[in-house]
Amino acid sequence: MKPNSYVFLLLLTLLSACSGIPRYANDPQSQMADISASRTRIEPKVVERCYQGADGREDCRSESIFIGIAISGGGSRAANYSAAVLSELDSIGLLPHVNAISSVSGGSLTAAYLAQKGSPRRTNPPEFWHQAKVDLSQNFRTEFVKKALRPDNFFATMFGSVGRTELMAEVFDEMIFHGAKFRDLNSTGFSLVMNATAINNIYGMRKIQTCTNRQGNATSIRWESIPFSSDFFNNCLSSTLDSYPISRAVTASAAFPGVYSSVPLGAYVPWNDNDQVPSSPRQYLHLIDGGPSDNLGVEGLIGPLLTKMGELKRPLDRCLIIVIDAFNSGDIDKRYRRDDIRSAKDRIVDFNFMDSVDAMLYRRREDTLRALGIRFPNFDTGGSIYHSAHNFPLPSGYYDYYGIANLSNVNMSNIHGRTPGTIIGSDEISQSLNPTTDSNCLIWYMGLDSLRELAITDWKYFETPKIKSQSLSGDIFYEYPTLEGLPNSEIQESLEEYVQTDRPRRINDAWELATRVSTDFNLVGPPRCSNKVLSEALWIAGKASVNADVRSRRKICKWLDDAKLSRSMKCDSNEKFEVPKLPIQYLPSDIWFEYSVECN
Secondary structure, eight states: OOHHHHHHHHHHHHHHHHHTSOSOOOEEOOSSOOTTHHHHOOOOEEEEEEEEOTTSOEEEEEEEEEEEEEEOOOHHHHHHHHHHHHHHHHHTTOGGGOOEEEEETHHHHHHHHHHHHSOSSSOOOHHHHHHHHHHHTSOHHHHHHHHHHSHHHHHHHHHSSOOHHHHHHHHHIIIIITTOBGGGSOSSSOEEEEEEEEOSOOSSOSSGGGSSTTGGGOSSSTTOEEEOOHHHHHHHHSEESTTSBHHHHHHHHTOOBTTBOOEEEEEOOOSSTTSOOOSSOSEEEEEEOSTTTOTTSOHHHHHHHHHHHHHHTSOOSEEEEEEEEOOOOOSOOOGGGOSOOOOTGGGTSOTTHHHHHHHHHHHHHHHHHHHTTOOOOOTTTOOOOOOOOEEEEESHHHHGGGTOOOGGGBOGGGTTTOOTTOOOOHHHHHHTBOOOOOEEEEEEEEEGGGHHHHTTTTSTTTTSOOEEEEOTTSOEEEEOOOBTTBOHHHHHHHHHHHTTSHHHHHHHHHHHHHTTOOSSSSOOOSTTOOHHHHHHHHHHHHHHHHHTOHHHHHHHHHHHHHTTOOOOTTTTOOOOOOOOOOOEEEEEOSSTTOEEEEEO
């Protein structure tokens, strides 16, 4: 046989082998309940509390308490920054009390890592977090490229049924999860809710209002945020989550369009009530990155939580929501200097479409934060982007921002058990309202971009609020008011002197590097910066977001005390972690506001 014939037969063998690999990995629902149900269901903890009344008598009653953490996307940047934040929350004694962690994209890598490898209800030792830093800083994308270029995988993705996302899932599995499935998660510990975006509808679903994170506010499943939870798999896919690989759920949550293929889930849904549940999928639900539908993971917490409150017909007595946001401002955008910003590749396919994606993600993020009472200044007006932990009414304060009905007041008994495939309308929800009160949540927002201001928390005038002023020309600016007889210029001079001292300068250096790390599953940043240096910058940033935010941290400690939850002595202490020095150098430009950084 000629050599070319051998090549031809080899290709045919590869193609035939690849085409038989199913792209879905979820099994049909069995008679047995999912073991993983307790680890993927969001609900408050109800405890008995006794208090001494004014008359000296002991008053005992049940209280519902909820602590939730939402982690944004952002590739390895988000994975490392969020892990560093969680390590500090662990050190102050908060993490063991967390009820649920909701995540998208890169944040799902950290959430799943902690759920699988961490202590369920105990503080993790420092060795655990050191290993997490090593594991989450690995070059996943490099391994993915090697795997994708292997001849068998190349032909499988080009001509067979395997998508690039399956290859990335293999990378995560080989480097982190080692074959773990949802049934392998410990039955105790926080609820793990990893979220993705559905891009098509499936038909015949029962209880459609529980198939999305916005619950009854969603008109269909298409383009909505959906969770990898037992309830979703059971009620919406007639499937089991137990046998689903954790690595695939992480990858589905991070399947950025254009880079990774969509992830299919088999739906074992009968067409009607008289039809039997099929043994193989008749429909498929396709998933992409969770960022486009909920790029902070907040909907994955609030939607299911409000529905649970409706079922319990009571507001939350105590609520704490922590948002970890790895959004970064990045380098100074120098496109204003040129009239034509196209590169050679833009002549073929103009990559300005990425700006449209970024614009939508940014607006989606901003709307979510505003709904939580967090507002940022416009770029042109300056002002603070640091936010101290604050009280905010949930749920109506959140949903009223969007003009949506308050689901905490919904009488769920009028909604469950409906005809399969029907959708709840807003009028029907309004008719089901009960006169319950709002739940006041303490919101602690930690943003990577806020770190620069946290570098000056020890400055003697940090607590002095800035005031908004207007010049004669109409320009808006912010300045410090006169304090103790000192002119504003003297206060500013004090600030300029303080930021040159060691600790604030090192935190600012970490901010400069961390906010320039690309959204990728490799740690890629400024020139000459190694993986190790960028990892160090992100972990400094995460630790400082908790440790340096003394104002917020003390509010959290008081909240834990009031809730009679244990915490460490470190929680409200003034103890500061040692900030390592980073090998950074600043490269000024000929324009006063431009500069760049690199590692030396």
